[in-house]
Amino acid sequence: MPGQVHKHQRIAHVLADEIRAGIHADGSRLPGEHTLRERFGVSRTTLRQALRVLGEEGLISTHAGIGSFVTFDGTPLDSRLGWTRAPAEQGTELTTEILRFEEVSDPELAARLGLTSGAFIALDRA
Numbered sequence: 001m002p003g004q005v006h007k008h009q010r011i012a013h014v015l016a017d018e019i020r021a022g023i024h025a026d027g028s029r030l031p032g033e034h035t036l037r038e039r040f041g042v043s044r045t046t047l048r049q050a051l052r053v054l055g056e057e058g059l060i061s062t063h064a065g066i067g068s069f070v071t072f073d074g075t076p077l078d079s080r081l082g083w084t085r086a087p088a089e090q091g092t093e094l095t096t097e098i099l100r101f102e103e104v105s106d107p108e109l110a111a112r113l114g115l116t117s118g119a120f121i122a123l124d125r126a
Contacts, residue, residue, distance in 0.1 A: 001002050006049075007040075007042055007046050007050075008042075008046050008047070008049035008050040009050070009053065011036075011040050011042065011046070011047065011055075012050040012051075012053035012054050013052035014040075015030070015050065016054060016057065016059055016060075019059050019060070019070055019072050019074065020055075020059075021061060024070045025101055026070050026071070026072060026073040027069060027070060028069065028070050028107065029061065029067045029068070029069050029070075030051075030068040030069070030070065032067060033047055033048075033104055051068055054068075055068075058072065059071065059072045059073060060072075072092065073097060082112070096125050096126070097125060097126045098123070098124075098125055099124040099125055099126055100123065100124040101122070101123050101124075102121070102122050103119055103120070103121055103122075104119075104121075104122045105118045105120075106118055106120055
């Protein structure tokens with residue numbers, strides 16, 4: 001059914017809100033599967049689907065036999081800034097290595113772009 005929200009999505013939403021609100025702090029262990037299953041009244045499969053969603057969102061990390069740990073540190077990346085600038089805005093040191101910087105000739109590309117010169121600058125970086 002279109003627009004239907006599955007149980008695991010609702011559980012993931014509740015836990016994500018709690019993590020973002022600081023109820024479950026960075027590095028803390030979430031309650032065990034049994035406790036969460038009882039809390040939400042769901043099957044083990046449904047709960048594991050919810051935990052997988054939280055993992056995909058970068059909020060938790062799950063380790064078999066150990067449990068799920070909060071990996072969200074309270075500083076979400078502003079994706080509007082882009083994947084390079086967002087971490088830099090939060091103080092992450094970024095580096096770039098120039099692999100190649102040279103003038104190249106590509107007449108076919110120039111023709112496709114409607115340019116008269118086929119000279120371009122090639123910049124490869126890592």
